[in-house]
Amino acid sequence: MSARILLADDDASLRFVLSQALGKEGYNVRATGNVATLSKWVREGEGDLVLSDVYMGDECVFDALPSMRIARPNLPVIVMSAQSTVSTALSAAGAGAYDYVPKPFDLDDLMAAVRRALTGGPDAKTRAQGAKAEKEEKLPLIGRAPAMQEVYRVMARVAGTDLTVLVEGESGTGKERVARAIHDHSRRASGPFVIVSLAGAAPAQIDRELFGPDGKFQQARNGTLFLEDVDELPSDAQTRLAGLLHSDDPNERPNVRLIAAAQRSLSSLARQGSFRQDLFYRLNVVSIRLPPLRERLEDVGDLARAFLVRAKREGLPDKQLDSSAIERLKAYDFPGNVRELENLLRRAAALSPASVITAREIGNELGNAAKEQAAEESGEGFEAAVSRRLASEFAAASPDLPEAGLYDRLLAEVERPLIEQALHATRGNQIRAAAVLGINRNTLRKKIQTLGIKTGRGD
16 A cells, blocks of 8 residues: 655645655655644544645644644654754754755655655564663673673672772773672672772872872772773872782771773783783782674674663664664774764764664764764874874884884885875876976886886886
8 A cells, every 4th residue: 555645835836746756656645735734634644654844824833743743653754944944953853853854855865755754664573672672771781792701700700709800991892881780799789889090190199089088999988999091000100009009007998899990901011011010910800801892793783772772761762773784883893892882873863864773874874983083083194193103113123123224114105105196186197296296207207117106007
């Protein structure tokens, strides 16, 4: 049976054009020029979709949308408006419209929006997965990958003890969640869970913030103190922290369980001499390594669906993911790990007009993220990028020096792509490329030969 579309616009010519276009797509159209008739049709159960202008005479469809949604909560409404302002778009979203289309619009784009609205409902499998996600979102950690099973095993063994735990993992992997879950399942669960970041902390700051009269140790008495970013501590601050943790004076160290977190391997840093070994041994009583998301891609689907449930509870639209969206997510390596995945799903929930998010919407969000990352990287400047390249060269050779000829090797790395880009931009015209580069044509020709650059002109 063909879908029935209720069309409302006080412009008779536009009603005619849209009715013809929708009819050619196989839809049954019922058109009106006022809000009152549209509202009556909706209350009577007419239509599978509403396509409506905002203002028709003295009436505004936004005034009628709340009652229409009460009568037909699952009826998608697409709003069209010549007043293409931020206020109109926000009003459409606030009134519960499925989508907002500014006039003038491309007819093909409008037809695509209509198709999405009519086919955007979740199937039985997607609904079942959504119900499962409702339960899993409440869990402190989500994932069934083997690497996560090992994390759960260690957590279960240490939760009932007072042993100090070191949680290591890349940024965004969920280290704080692990620490909080251990605390919540420990005999200290009724006590406080206190967090302190040690990144860049100075010795005096550590004394004051940790061991002062109202310091974090006092605040965490009978509970758990979570030390974040211990791998970022300056050497002087490491010395002070090691000394304070070594103290047996009960006045300096209250009854507190310690859990520390680091993005980098403390054992590697200790071997390199950039982290105090005595402090490392005091923190590394039990070690938990949280895997990056790229090492447990089988968990992406469960995590993504749970994040959409969390987003809905926080006031964002109720959205679900189809199988194509999950596969698109699994094809991405997520340098920002679980935190990046959650933020991506929040954006998709807020911006996707359909109730079911597809691979297309995920691809758009991933493309925007890649552009932002590229902009950040390019924003550091060419000189900074070269400095990073040189730093890696010297670090790789440590404790020795890089192989002789570094100057020429680095110049070649810059010179080749520079000449290739100039030739590409001038379509192989060496005279113009030499002018762009500001060098003599014969010099350019010699460099092309020396570097073995293909010009695309039979060489």
